[in-house]
Amino acid sequence: MGATVRRTGRRRDTLTHLARHQPASLKNHVRPAIGELHIGEATTQRLDIVLADIKNHAGAATARTCRAVISGAMKLAVRYGAITVNPGREVDAIEAKPKNSPRALTAKEVALLQKTLTADEHAVEADLPDLVTFMLGTGVRIGEALAVLWHQVDLEAGTAEITHTIARPPGEGLIRKTTKSRTGERALTLPSWAAAMLRGRHTAGSRPDDPVFPDTIGGYRDPSNTRRSLRIALSPVGSTARRELGRTLRGLRRQAGLSRKPVAQTLGWPQTRLELIETGRIKPNHRLGSSLTKTYGIDLDNTPDLLAQLTDAAQPAESDKLVWIRTHALRKTTATALDQAGHTARQIADQLGQAKVSITQDTYLHRQPANPAAAQALEHAFNDPDII
Structure with missing residues (x-):
């Protein structure tokens, strides 16, 4: 032009x-x-x-x-x-269907998630169990959760004010800024279990302007780093066999004189994936193992001990059920729970801080079976055996 x-x-x-x-x-x-x-x-x-x-x-x-x-x-x-x-x-409106239909955690998956996080040393060190509890109890975005300060929490009334989010704009560093719309500013009533969690983590030394979920030195946490910690925690530590395979592969990499970066570049992987493999947090398969060992100059099929290790590590584990979860799944879980409890789409959108109800319905609500009363109504309407 x-x-x-x-x-x-x-x-x-x-x-x-x-x-x-x-x-x-x-x-x-x-x-x-x-x-x-x-x-x-x-x-x-x-x-x-x-x-x-x-x-x-x-x-x-x-x-x-x-x-x-x-x-x-x-x-x-x-x-x-x-x-x-x-x-x-x-010009025509540009619309697109979500890549994946909304998926929420079931009650069993929520219980397994909390069990996995509390048993994971890395997750506990990253303060993930309490953060996940707060997000499930409110439906807030991860940046919003990390921006909540203690003076915004009323421990007696069991409420929390959501007014800001944590972001890292290019060239500006980590900042706490207001939500992108007035709809995002909201006061939420907490379920009793979320309020109890906050009371448990509040200490006498907590100052009103301190973040509820701070980093290791008491400042704001980076949402991207927190998502990465959650991805690592939710990548399944499936068995002792996976951890042993990871240690073996790490030893082979070091024996070849390679760091993670060139290996990841050669394979076209993010370094995080290689880290997850070496810590036993990815369910391996033959193709993955063969690609990796080839980079180290090893033929997997001619190394029976290593092949047997890979076979053992590839066995299913209960924690494999959590590998699909991302932080937005927590938000969808909250929305779906409210939907199942009979809340309107407008009420759920207000809880999530969304101006458009259509976004809530299309993106955040797990599809339920169509109106259950419909079958009963149709049964009464067409119960004459001469009709059907």
């Missing part, structure tokens, strides 16, 4: 004007697609095709951002008199 517009004698590229605000979308998607068009050539039909292509290749979220960039550029063009109508306003 190389066309320019005139204002007080100066030439100005409207896309360049927006570059500071949306650099990645502009550079990676918008400019390559329509950067050579004149403003007048950017019709609604063309923009529809471009955004559909971006959605297919980069996802709906990126396509929405690109639409906002294009629409903003066209708005400037209308303001400066280059065109009379903003074609970006008329």
